[in-house]
Amino acid sequence: MWNSRSDAPRLPWPVAAGIGVAGVGSALAAGQLVAAFVGAGASPYVAVGNAFIDRTPAALKEFAVRNFGENDKTALLLGMGVVLFLVGVGAGLLSRRNAMPGTVLAVLLGVLGVAAVLGRNDLGQLSVLAPVISLVAGAMVFRLLHRLAMDWVIGRDHDATPYAESPAGGRRKFLIGSAGVVAGAGLAGIVGQVLIDTNNVDASRAAVGPLVATKSAIVPPGADFASSGTPAYITDEGAFYRVDTALTIPQVATQNWSLRIHGMVDREKTYSYADIRNRKLVEQIVTLCCVSNPVGGPYISNAKFIGVYLRDLLNEVGVHPDADQLLSTSTDGYTAGTPVSALMDDRGAMLAIGMNGQPLPVEHGFPARMVVPGLYGYVSATKWVVDMELTKFSAKQGYWVPRGYSQLAPVKTESRIDKPAAFQRVAAGNVVVAGIAWAQTKGIQRVEVRVDGGPWQDAQLSTEVTKNSWRMWRAFVDLKPGNHTVECRATDDTGYVQTQDTADTVPDGATGWPSIAFTAA
Numbered sequence: 001m002w003n004s005r006s007d008a009p010r011l012p013w014p015v016a017a018g019i020g021v022a023g024v025g026s027a028l029a030a031g032q033l034v035a036a037f038v039g040a041g042a043s044p045y046v047a048v049g050n051a052f053i054d055r056t057p058a059a060l061k062e063f064a065v066r067n068f069g070e071n072d073k074t075a076l077l078l079g080m081g082v083v084l085f086l087v088g089v090g091a092g093l094l095s096r097r098n099a100m101p102g103t104v105l106a107v108l109l110g111v112l113g114v115a116a117v118l119g120r121n122d123l124g125q126l127s128v129l130a131p132v133i134s135l136v137a138g139a140m141v142f143r144l145l146h147r148l149a150m151d152w153v154i155g156r157d158h159d160a161t162p163y164a165e166s167p168a169g170g171r172r173k174f175l176i177g178s179a180g181v182v183a184g185a186g187l188a189g190i191v192g193q194v195l196i197d198t199n200n201v202d203a204s205r206a207a208v209g210p211l212v213a214t215k216s217a218i219v220p221p222g223a224d225f226a227s228s229g230t231p232a233y234i235t236d237e238g239a240f241y242r243v244d245t246a247l248t249i250p251q252v253a254t255q256n257w258s259l260r261i262h263g264m265v266d267r268e269k270t271y272s273y274a275d276i277r278n279r280k281l282v283e284q285i286v287t288l289c290c291v292s293n294p295v296g297g298p299y300i301s302n303a304k305f306i307g308v309y310l311r312d313l314l315n316e317v318g319v320h321p322d323a324d325q326l327l328s329t330s331t332d333g334y335t336a337g338t339p340v341s342a343l344m345d346d347r348g349a350m351l352a353i354g355m356n357g358q359p360l361p362v363e364h365g366f367p368a369r370m371v372v373p374g375l376y377g378y379v380s381a382t383k384w385v386v387d388m389e390l391t392k393f394s395a396k397q398g399y400w401v402p403r404g405y406s407q408l409a410p411v412k413t414e415s416r417i418d419k420p421a422a423f424q425r426v427a428a429g430n431v432v433v434a435g436i437a438w439a440q441t442k443g444i445q446r447v448e449v450r451v452d453g454g455p456w457q458d459a460q461l462s463t464e465v466t467k468n469s470w471r472m473w474r475a476f477v478d479l480k481p482g483n484h485t486v487e488c489r490a491t492d493d494t495g496y497v498q499t500q501d502t503a504d505t506v507p508d509g510a511t512g513w514p515s516i517a518f519t520a521a
């Protein structure tokens, strides 16, 4: 049977798929190279990832945080890589006869990148060059390789062709073209990434050097009950939990940083890094925790923060009496709304520039962040903070509020069992149960444990250092061999006992008694 379509030249499918992948890869590499010059966030890959994060409903976000932990960003980037690879393969396979379908797909992908970059408010005007050049590079490479491959196929299958002098010549041209594209894209991608990496702020951070406060925080003996299986009282920088929406960590050198405080104030002011660094620095121990921390979860850490009191800065600008919210914005556009009352009272809300004696780690907000004891991080702990607007809760909402979280989010009185670990086997007899309890600004008065639903027993508490940090606790229970469950509950200094009622992390923090099942043998 005669069929005109089967007679038309067709690329072998692996060649077609390879051309599609080469087109997508070249687009990414070109985008990365241009982004090195116009801003790392302009990379279409990163911008699309960021756009995805900002549009992910809170439920999906919780899923990512629970299942990938702090590797959620890596998981997202890898997932995008797989999707892009498949799109490349698909574009190639759709274009076995004609380059048009693949070209259209390449352009659509490019338009997505352009839209993602235009949708960000933290990028400069030139940033759109990265996705535009990426789009053009992707489409051009795809069409070029497609034509070379067609010439080769036509030359092979239909001796007489206007393009290829000989079948072997067509194949050679295609192979040389492909090798050139792969080498060029690889080089562009690597050079782009190297340039982006050297634009980082490690040097700026090193230049700040260790930070010493005029009034430093002392950890008395007896404050730290750390033992194997429990955290240290002060969390090291490497162990400090990290939660943020940043796909690539913002790189802000001290000389490029400033903090503008404006809005409902008498005289707006802009502070440079030196303005802050040269003030009297205070050091305070504060436990930070995340609203997304499930009962028993890891998103809580304790550090010595160094900086200045936010109240002092706010008094300098003169906050209007009817301003009830401070909306802080980070350099990557993230926002948080904090009650002005929590910044003006005696809890010690800070603009922090240091952590544990060093400048803030870059992923924890270098050069400066907010630290407000007693409030969950999403309404108070803005990292890479560059702008503070005094406003009203009725006028503006921070990042997480339209995504289902409460506008006000004081930390709930909670505790955690660190030892034994879930399903651990311990020796029967005298068993140590240990953990942490926190009620920042209020203070922890008591922690109780009970085994297998039996009577509550008081745990020993570590020395209280400040009401703004966790207290460590331990208890000894006598256990016969078998399976056991231990629970705990904390009481804060107001007399409130941690509730048994379970609540989800959305909208304002999880509750319930932590419970660990283990075996004594």
Ligand SMILES: Nc1nc2c(c(=O)[nH]1)N[C@H]1C(S)=C(S)[C@@H](COP(=O)(O)O)O[C@H]1N2
Pocket: 240, 241, 242, 243, 244, 245, 246, 288, 289, 290, 291, 330, 331, 332, 334, 363, 364, 365, 376, 377, 378, 381, 382, 383, 384
């Ligand atoms: N710029 C910026 N700051 C941010 C966030 C963010 O996504 N972007 N997340 C907040 C949340 S939800 C928490 S719990 C704390 C976590 O601070 P850490 O990563 O230093 O532990 O940072 C807060 N500050």
Ligand SMILES: [Mo]
Pocket: 243, 289, 290, 291, 292, 376, 377, 378
């Ligand atoms: Mo958080």
